Amino acid sequence: MIKITFPDKNVREYPKGTTSFEIAKSISEGLARNVLAAKVNGETWDASRPIDSDSTLQLLTWDDKEGKSTMWHSSAHLMAEALEALYPGVKFGIGPPVDNGFYYDVDLGGNTISSDDFKKIEDKMVELARKGSKYERTSVSKKDAIAFFTEKADEYKLDLLNDLEDGTITFYKQGNFTDLCRGPHIPETGFIKAVKLMNIAGAYWRGDEKNKQLTRIYGITFPKKSQLDEYLTMVEEAKKRDHRRIGKELEIFTFDDDVGPGLPLWLPNGGAIIEQLEKLAKSTEQAAGYSRVRTPHIARESMYLTSGHLPYYEDSMYPPMILEGEKYYLKAMNCPHHHKIYKELNPSYKDLPIRLAEYGTCYRYEQSGELFGLMRVRCLQMNDAHIYCTKEQFAEEFRAVNEMYLKYFKIFNIDKYVMRFSTHEPKKLGKKYVDEPELWLETEDMVRKVLIESNIPYVEVPDEGAFYGPKIDVQVWSAIGREFTLATNQVDFAVPRRFGLTYKNSQNKLETPICIHRAPLGTHERFIGFLIEHYAGNFPIWLAPKQVSILSISEKYNDYAKKLLQLLINSDIRGLVDSRDETIGKKIRDAEMKKIPFMLIIGEKEFNENKVSVRRHGSGDVGSFTIEEFAKMVQEEINNSLNINKQ
RNA sequence: GCCGAUGUAGCUCAGUUGGCCAGAGCUACUGAUUUGUAAUCAGUGGGUCGGGGGUUCGAAUCCCUCCAUCGGCUCCA
Incomplete structure (x- = not known):
């Protein structure tokens, strides 16, 4: 006889050579009919394979992965x-x-x-x-x-x-x-x-x-x-969330053949969303001690030779423009420009850390087969910043960056993601990775320590680091299940040296700073593509391109509606008046389809009482308020959404 | 970049095996209507059928080529 231990720690005895299927049958016929395989001592086995020694057993059905x-x-x-x-x-x-x-x-x-x-x-x-x-x-x-x-x-x-x-x-x-x-x-x-x-x-x-x-x-x-039917329905539902579809329906962005593949045009609604994201990022970064810089979209070949990007990544860059015999490249990343700014600042240890932020526009020549709506484009604007600090300051800076990530995730209710910690492979030092074995281990340890101390769940992936250091990527999935890096946080202990970046330490000696590349909101393109799917187009009020649609019941009330709109604009609320010669039912339907968070219905009653009837997208009539009460309501909701960030 | 599929009006799509001036709904415009919480009625306009080339008496339909998009592969600083 052999002893079989079940997941609930129950132990039963069976003759040697009994199969998992037979064991299931001894428990219940129904179970036996559903057993697809079995986990024997942690290994997945055929249900028909005989078990010859004492084992732990978990019967696997359709409900198990x-x-x-x-x-x-x-x-x-x-x-x-x-x-x-x-x-x-x-x-x-x-x-x-x-x-x-x-x-x-x-x-x-x-x-x-x-x-x-x-x-x-x-x-x-x-x-x-x-x-x-x-x-x-x-x-x-x-x-x-x-x-x-x-x-x-x-x-x-x-x-x-x-x-x-x-x-x-x-x-x-x-x-x-x-x-x-x-x-x-x-x-x-x-x-x-x-x-x-x-x-x-x-x-x-x-x-x-x-x-x-x-x-x-x-x-x-x-x-x-x-x-199968349920699955196919689910797939159909997922397709309805696809940012390419919603982006078109809600007039957020478009692509045009004459502009070129992978080069999105942001329509006014998309522009409004970007405006709000940048506002959030800029105020957050200002509060965290970042300085805002601006750099050109192109640079000479020599800078990318210095940075080391050109030999490795030329294929991913647009080919150079040649002017007066000099090669100029469209920038594929902002870091070299920022390194140049650091160099100009010529800081001492007392000035560090220096945090340079820019919503920089980059161009990457992605392979044609790789382009995918907003998620993979050739023109992208990054929520970029580079933090230059001493080795002693690194842990604190890295922790602060991670905290910023988590604050943002809270604001956007992002909970389905994986933090991926990418490290180096020692055998590839000098090839895929800069040959600094000790710095690799040291920074990887620092990063790992910060992750553990901050209680951030992560998976460690060997051999996926950047050439200049380890990194943490935030992985998310699109509506149709494709995986993307939403945001990235990278350690760079190599490129600052290539640029000759230094600071004077307290002993008046020159040292090279560590650089953290970070982009918690990734790029506008990918982040908004993700948000469209995340919210299925139902943006929270603070982010919605149009927050309020004012619907007049007949043209008699159009003037009143326009006056109300002006009051909302004065309160920094984005709205529009639907003054078309349509029935109220039609106007409501259209506003609902455009997923505008609030509708204000304006008719004789509202005009006489100097009020507005408020209807909320997706939930219906909320009641009657004065325009001031309504504006206050909207502002409070916006503050509640964003206050998480302030604390 | 590679393999496969797709490309018809602003949008969503019909157009049997090549055959009368290429259709519908929504949108837009015009008129009627003056409306109470998810589509008022009527009329009008709108298309180089992705671009170019070819076969044919005749091509949206067949062939070649280029472009773009979609599904993957490869890639992803």
């Missing part, structure tokens, strides 16, 4: 089986589960496939799923595995086998399909009840653009048909 991914992994095999049936001779790359489903990279030889073929493949998958074929695991020797895939002439699997050790190789077979796979898999194909292929794309073999491009087919499956 690992249960889902096991199901999707098995679904990839099912799709492969269908593809092999429909397109004989197809070769397979890799077919893993992902966050929302699975994909398989395939080489179709001479065949091509498009989304028109999805139905056919889905039908085949459903047909094969209904057979309820078992996923059978077998261990094979490397020699036999190579023989098998040589026979199939599948060079991709053979390539994968190269990296595997003899004795660790397993095959999984379901129906007529056998794949090289470490597993685990669900018990049988019958668990897959609903199948949907989502899209098709090219993907380089092993992610290397020098390799052949395979066809990647994405799909998703569910144990119930209704779950």
Whole structure:
């Protein structure tokens, strides 16, 4: 007998060689029907794999993340089986589960496939799923595995086998399909009840653009048909939040062919949002001891040779303009310009820290395939600042920057993000990273310490640092699930030296400052793109491009409405009058669709009582107030939203 | 940059296998209406069918090429 310990610490005894499935069955038939896989001693196993020694056991169902991914992994095999049936001779790359489903990279030889073929493949998958074929695991020797895939002439699997050790190789077979796979898999194909292929794309073999491009087919499956419908509805809802769609509907920004790809035009509503963001940033930075500077959009080649950017990043910069034999580049970052300002200031230790802030406009020549609405553009304005400080001041400055991040997140109610702490890889010193082994370790320790002391949850990612130092990025996800760096906070102990930046210490000796590059609000483009999706276009009052729409019930009250608007403008409230010859129902509908936070309805009653009827976007009639009362209400709400920042 | 798809009026979209002056709704404009909490009625205007080239008696529709967008890959200081 063996002892099985369950997650609730309960222990039961079973005969040696009992499977997780049998254990589930001993608990309840219902559970057994839902078990997709099992976690045995922390490792995910097939539910049908015999357990031979005392173990901890967690049964995995659709409700567990690992249960889902096991199901999707098995679904990839099912799709492969269908593809092999429909397109004989197809070769397979890799077919893993992902966050929302699975994909398989395939080489179709001479065949091509498009989304028109999805139905056919889905039908085949459903047909094969209904057979309820078992996923059978077998261990094979490397020699036999190579023989098998040589026979199939599948060079991709053979390539994968190269990296595997003899004795660790397993095959999984379901129906007529056998794949090289470490597993685990669900018990049988019958668990897959609903199948949907989502899209098709090219993907380089092993992610290397020098390799052949395979066809990647994405799909998703569910144990119930209704779950697929729910998922598809959810995807549709997410698409409605897409900033590209809302940005157009609410007239926030646009792109124009003649202006060029990745170069957004901010419409008046977008301009209004930017205005508010900058106001927030500038007052916050002023309170935190930053100085505002301004620098040109271009600079000579020599500056980027000094900074070290040119040899590494020239491909990402717009090509130079040549004037009187000199090369000028559009700036892709503000730091070199700021370093030059620091140098001009020629400070002593008594002047540090020096914090230089600028909403600098940068141009980056992103690859055409990378552009994505406002989230990835070629012209961007950064909430940039560079803090120059001594090593002793670093921790405090870095902590203050992090606190500023958290204050902003509170104001915007941003809670779904991950702080990613990127460090260096010692083997790449002198190549990817400046060769300062001690400074790397020292600053990484300082950063880590600040994160821990400030109680900020983070994930540490080795080998993702900037070339000049470690960094912290704030990762967020777009409506359609793409990951982005929203904000960044970087340590730079290398470039100041390249620029010869110094300060006199108390012993009258020259030292090089550490520089912190920080952009808590990222860029206007990405940040507003993110906010549009975050709020689904329903901006908080302080940020809404138009805060109030004054709706006159008939043209008789247009003059009164215009007088009210002027009073609101005097109170620093952004509004408009809808004086069209339309019914009040229509005016309300339009204001609701434009997501304007407040509507003031003005008719005979309001005119006589010298009041306004207030309607709130999304919630309806709020009641009747004087214009002064209303203005006060709006201002209080704005103060409440922003006061978090003051404290 | 690579693979695949898409590109019709300001916006959202129809336009069967190439065949009468290219359609609808919303928007805009004009007129009627003077309205009470999510669409008043009627009329009018508006399109080099992404650009260029080709095939054809005839192209929005087929072919080539360029541009842009979308989904991925690669990249992301």
